[in-house]
Amino acid sequence: MAEVLVYVDHVDGAVRKPTLELLTLARRIGEPVAVALGNGAADTAAALAEHGAVKVLTHDAAEYADYLVVPKVDALQAAVAAVSPAAVLVPSSAEGKEIAARLAVRIGSGIITDAIDLEAGDEGPVATQSVFAASFTTKSRVSKGTPVITVKPNSAAVEAAPAAGSVEALDVTFGALATGTKVTGRTARESTGRPELTEAAIVVSGGRGVNGTENFAIIEALADSLGAAVGASRAAVDAGWYPHTNQVGQTGKSVSPQLYIANGISGAIQHRAGMQTSKTIVAVNKDAEAPIFDLVDYGVVGDLFDVVPQLTEEINTRKG
């Protein structure tokens, strides 16, 4: 069976959920061979084996942390040369897409980004994408070279599928470009304890109607009652009420959770672009004419300052 390279997104050896989802998709088109780089790379092996990796190629060097993107491209290129895979799968993070892009040019391959599903086809893997603010679904293939495909979080269920997961050292030689962009400083983001926005099963968002930084506390309280991530519309971010890293929409993150709750968000096309593929959509808005209500499975026309705290209290009561 053909081997499929899966690029591993991990933090000091802790594998992030989108990579485990990729292993599920990789098994549909071949045998997953994982590539883990940087600090803690070897520590990823157990989790990867449990989810179907037949082999884990690892390499650690200071370059991965000290320089941007290119050292990881060098390593992935070395893995492609070593394995001759049927496809290369990379999580659709900002960095993941850049790594995949540069790799594709180097190996003379086409690239598909932000796939939301993947299946085997007669002429190679077929990727589903959601385009034009999720108003269209396309199916595409890479027609030249080894398919390089980046896949969005929440595109597949994480499935346990124990495999050998034997660890092998990857031999990597860094090229001249690897040290081109130096990381001169790094400030870790303070953890909120909430799930990662793009990976969360439930997202609770606030928009213009939240009307102030301090009022986001009621959005956060609702999120915490549901174990959800907090999102914000561009209007709320531009007003300085919530960090840009939480922005949902065309210029922020696109999310595809099981449940999306939009509070005080009108639903401009730019926002819809980032959340329209959510499975269930709920909105609370004072304006009965807000376009968001065209998308919802359930909507409440009302003041979010009345509705949201009542909802939170009710959820907390029901949870007992």
Place this chain on the structure above:
Amino acid sequence: MSLRIVVTVKYVPDATGDRHFADDLTVDRDDVDGLLSELDEYAVEQALQIADEAEDAEISVLTVGPEDAKDALRKALSMGADKAIHVEDDDLHGTDAIGTSLVLAKAIEKAGYDLVISGMASTDGTGGIVPALVAERLGVPQVTLLSEVSVEDGVVKGRRDGDAASEQLEASLPAVVSVTDQSGEARYPSFKGIMAAKKKPVQSWDLSDLDIEAEDVGLEGAWTAVDSATERPTRTAGTIVKDEGEGGKQLAEYLAGQKFI
């Protein structure tokens, strides 16, 4: 020493219009208005600010696209860019991201550059990979997704805000930069700027000017193939209730029914 800045921009279908696909599964550009991708305005803005700080700088704005794409160039010129380059060729129809990066890289090399600045992504394709692709093809550092950028003494510095951390980056020129919508509000063209833009030079290049073979670009030469495009069914109308004091509880009841609680 003069600083040569090339800003890559894209002419995109208006997101508020009814965007759809043509019969050949390329983007239909006839039935919806086009405009300069909003995210590229931030790139033009940062180029203007960097040029202001430089002793002597020249900003060229570059696009690959059909005849109408000149509108995107005019907008950038009216914001303050010095000159424009339009790569236009019938054989470019249907070119994918890899092909576009080939054309951009050849045009950037032909134009001459110290710094390339792009928006973080286009507002139509939203892939966000073209700056990395262009950097790879040019063989220069990429300093991408910056929310802050500055250039001094032949070095570009910037801040990249990622999910896990905020990174300070640094690279020697020549380099490819991309900027996010957090980099700073883009200026509106002034009346004077709009008038001045009409007199600024717009060069037109085709594939032969860039020594690119037609079979390496366009729909036929694309590295990817779209097999189908299906319009997403409109969502069935949901339940809408008016809050008369029990809206939160009603919503909780709905969420419980859907097994979210």
